[in-house]
Amino acid sequence: MKALSISLLTALLVLNTAAASSEPQLLRPTYHSRVLNAERGYLLYLPPHFDERDTWPVILFLHGNGERGDGKGELDYVLKHGPLFEAWCQRRDLPFIILSPQMPMEDQGEVSYIKNRKLADIPRRLASGRHAYPPHYSGKDPMQGQLSEDFLKVVGNAIPVRKGWSLLADEVMGNLDDVISKYKGDPRRIYLTGISMGGFGTWILAAEHPDRFAAIAPVAGFGMADRVESLVKMPLWVFAGGRDATVRLAYFYPALNALEKLGHTDVRFTIEADMGHDVWRRVYAGRDLYDWFLSHSK
Numbered sequence: 001m002k003a004l005s006i007s008l009l010t011a012l013l014v015l016n017t018a019a020a021s022s023e024p025q026l027l028r029p030t031y032h033s034r035v036l037n038a039e040r041g042y043l044l045y046l047p048p049h050f051d052e053r054d055t056w057p058v059i060l061f062l063h064g065n066g067e068r069g070d071g072k073g074e075l076d077y078v079l080k081h082g083p084l085f086e087a088w089c090q091r092r093d094l095p096f097i098i099l100s101p102q103m104p105m106e107d108q109g110e111v112s113y114i115k116n117r118k119l120a121d122i123p124r125r126l127a128s129g130r131h132a133y134p135p136h137y138s139g140k141d142p143m144q145g146q147l148s149e150d151f152l153k154v155v156g157n158a159i160p161v162r163k164g165w166s167l168l169a170d171e172v173m174g175n176l177d178d179v180i181s182k183y184k185g186d187p188r189r190i191y192l193t194g195i196s197m198g199g200f201g202t203w204i205l206a207a208e209h210p211d212r213f214a215a216i217a218p219v220a221g222f223g224m225a226d227r228v229e230s231l232v233k234m235p236l237w238v239f240a241g242g243r244d245a246t247v248r249l250a251y252f253y254p255a256l257n258a259l260e261k262l263g264h265t266d267v268r269f270t271i272e273a274d275m276g277h278d279v280w281r282r283v284y285a286g287r288d289l290y291d292w293f294l295s296h297s298k
Contacts, residue, residue, distance in 0.1 A: 023048060024046060024048050024088065025046040026043065026045055026088050026125075027043075027044040027046065028041045028043060028044070029042060029044055029175075029178070031175065033071070033168070033171055034171070035167060035168060036104055038071070040071030040102070041071050041075055041102075042071070042099060042100060042101040042102060042175055043076075043078050043079070043099075043100040044097070044098070044099055044100075044179065045096075045098035045099075045100075046097060046183065047096060047097065048093055053184070054184060055184050056097045056184055056186060057185075057189035057190070057293070058096060058097045058098075058099060058176070058180070058185040058190045059083050059097070059098045059099070059191050059192075059193065060099050060172070060176055060193075061083055061084060061098060061194060061198070062101070062165055062192075062194030062197075062199075062201040062202055062205070063077075063078050063081065063102065063194065063195065063197075063198050064081065064194075064195045064197050064198050064199075065108060065114070065196060066080075066113050066114055066117065067080055067081070067102065068102065068103045068104060068106070068108055068114065069103075069104075069105065074102070074119075075102055076119070076122045077122060078101075080121075080122060081278075081280055081281070081284070082100070082193070082194075082195060082280065083098050083193070084098050085284070086285065088125050089123040089125050089130075089131060090130045090131060091125065091126070091129075091130060096290070096293075097183055097184075097185055099175060099176060099179050101171075101172050103165065106167075133281065133285055134281060139243060141244075141245050143242055143273055143274060164200055164201055165194075165197065165205060166201070166204055169201075169204070169205055173205075173209060173212070176212070187212075188297045189294075189297045190212055190214055191213065191216070191293040192205060192213045192217075193216065193218070193289070194221065195221070196219075196246075196247065196277065197221065198219075199218035199219050199220050199221015199222070200218070201221070202216050202217070202221065203216075203221065203223035203224070203227070203228075203231075204227075207223075207227050207228065207230050207231055208230075210230045210234055214235070214297050214298050215237070215293055216231075216234060216235070216237075217237045217238070217239065217293070218239070219238075219239040219279060219283050220239065220240060220247050220280060221247060222238075222240075222247065222251045222252040223256075224254075225254040225255045225257070225258040226258075227255075229262060231259065231264070232259060232262045232263060233264075235266045235296050236264070236266065236268065237268040237289065237292060238252060238268065238269045238270070239270050239271075239272065239283050240271050240272070240279060241278070243275060243276040244275075244276050244277045244279065246277050247277060252269065256269055
């Protein structure tokens with residue numbers, strides 16, 4: 001009887017361990033930022049059954065301006081959008097490690113959508129089920145085809161590089177190296193994507209490190225035509241909202257046309273004509289982008 005009890009206990013321990021390892025994990029690794037001279041963290045999602053594979057593909061996600069923070073108590077704002085929201089908050093079984101760093105506030109603290117945000121608005125992982133997606137576009141801008149002004153007069157070379165992810169580019173790449181070495185990231189299957197400010201950051205980071213990424217997908221952020229030569233062999237899928245009055249469609253074409261002139265043969269440009277600046281809601285809620293990522297490796 002005693003032997004039977006020990007065997008039953010062992011079996012229960014094995015089952016509990018297996019159940020625990022099958023659950024996804026959301027970690028908060030920390031590092032010392034030399035740029036900011038401060039201790040900071042980033043969000044790291046490990047998919048279900050993480051222990052059962054030797055390597056995993058990695059998505060590096062760069063958030064937008066509204067999700068800036070101190071890398072500590074404000075870190076969870078990064079959960080609001082993107083693949084991390086889908087995998088963790090929406091409980092989707094996405095077969096990726098997802099790395100999501102956070103930009104510091106810099107001088108953006110008085111921007112209305114940052115100043116008025118609340119920690120209570122951050123989506124959380126539900127015990128079961130998913131958060132409801134917005135049923136349709138809720139803005140005020142009508143569909144008008146190409147909303148355009150003169151590209152050089154309006155933006156020049158300023159918007160994508162004036163502020164944003166260039167500040168922490170080296171540290172983000174260091175975080176990525178740590179994830180690859182400590183969490184079984186596959187160096188041949190690293191994918192880069194980001195929204196708005198993070199879309200600009202996707203172009204910039206990929207151009208500086210084209211050998212590191214298997215494919216990239218900037219969302220609601222355009223590249224600069226004079227900075228794309230290093231991306232000529234990079235699989236690229238760009239997304240824009242047709243109703244986006246902030247990052248207008250005309251701004252995307254110079255870099256895309258420059259890539260084609262350089263001989264790039266794997267450029268996709270998808271315009272969701274009925275969506276606004278938050279086109280990312282549809283992009284990451286679908287399955288196509290994740291499948292496209294997995295179809296590419298170095």
